[in-house]
Amino acid sequence: MKKDLSALKEARFNAILDSATILLVENPTASMNxxxxxxxxxxATLHRYVESREKLMLFxxxxxxxxxxxxVNQIPLDEERSENYIPELIEALIPLGDKIYFLGHDATVFNNKELGEAEEKLREPLRRIIELLQQRGYFQQTVSSEWILNTLYALLFHTWEQVHEGNVAKKSAAELVLNTFYYGFKAKDELRGK
Structure with a gap:
């Protein structure tokens, strides 16, 4: 019976987190009330689950x-077609933006050591993919893998923000990220001409 109760409590907490996410996307400074x-x-019920807004943001x-x-773990890495990994990753991550991007502006989340370590662990496989693509000549080897990864992250977060603000259509967001990441803003004809 106790196991069922904790499962019920976990389900309620997840529902609270879902609601908090929806509200915080619209109002990032929303109070606990x-x-x-x-x-x-x-x-009082909210405080039974989390004692403060900071703890809520960490959850x-x-x-x-x-x-x-x-x-990330659902996207298989095919070593023979490794250049397809980043486009597949971006296509999969764009729909998650409304659940994640607002966290990038919260000081509690941004400055938390434990979250930083968890994010670094998350980034490591992506860094390895980028290094593999550099070795295969797909990305410049003169640019650090960290720079490439940080650029991709920044584009992804900025795109999530732009989708939320209505400046970019969600359906075209992945293509925009990939075109910007791979080609920048130079006109395509100029790229082919050099």
Whole structure:
């Protein structure tokens, strides 16, 4: 019976986190009272699950990292077609933006050592893919893999933000990220001419 109760409590907590995510996307500075109200619970109930807004943001940060990690792990790396990995990854990550991008602006999440370590662990396989693509001549070897990875991350977060603000259509977001990442802003004819 106790196991069922904890499963029920976990399901309720996940529902609270889902509600908090929806609200925080629209209002990143929402208070605990606003989050509780949006979730349809009282503030005392919310505090039984999380003691502070900072703790809530950390839970959301861990949840986002897990969501991205699960997505990354679902994309197989075919060594023979490794150049397809990044496009497949971006296609899979774009739909997650509304659950993640707002966390990039929260100081609690941004400065948390544990979350930083979890994110670094998440980034390591991506760094290895980039290094493999550099070895195969797909990316310049004169540019550090860290720079390439950080550029890709920045493009992804900025695209999520632009989709949220209505400046970029969600359907075209992945293509925009990939075109910008691979080709920058130079006109295609000029690229072929050199």
């Amino acid at each position: 606003e989050i509780a109200e949006y979730a349809g619970i009282g503030i 959301l940060g861990h949840r986002a990292i897990q969501l991205v990690s699960d997505t």
